[in-house]
Amino acid sequence: MYKEFKTRIKVKAEMEDAFAAFTNPFTIELWSGYPAVMSKEPDSEFSLWEGDICGRVLEVEEEKKIVQEWYFGEQDEPSIVTLKFFPQGGSKVQIDLLHTNIPEDAYDDIVEGWNDYYLGAVKTFLEVE
Secondary structure, eight states: OOOEEEEEEEEEEEEHHHHHHHHHHHHEEEEEEEOOOOOOSSEEEEEGGGEEEEEEEEEEETTTTEEEOOOOOOOSSSSEEEEEEEEEESSSEEEEEEEEEEGGGGHHHHHHHIIIIIIHHHHHHTOOO
């Protein structure tokens, strides 16, 4: 069985900084504390947290959308992460996340990871005064 996770965060940041937090390996390293392999090029492989998260970039629309496939071993359907970015006026950005086809046995860890270590860390990093 597979599950999906959907959430939304709002951050006080410029759009280009918010987008870079998910696409620029140097910026990812700053907020995660680990070296990152990331590209905006479709079909490129990525790796975060020393390989704990890895996959393939499917689509990038600059400052609008990121679509990635996350690897969980052998799966019938790929696990797809879609991040959409929306300006909220001033220096605010809304980021919508949809992660589909998460293996049921990994779901709780994935949700905790998104909330605490990924989106939570990005928000904390971007909102430093």
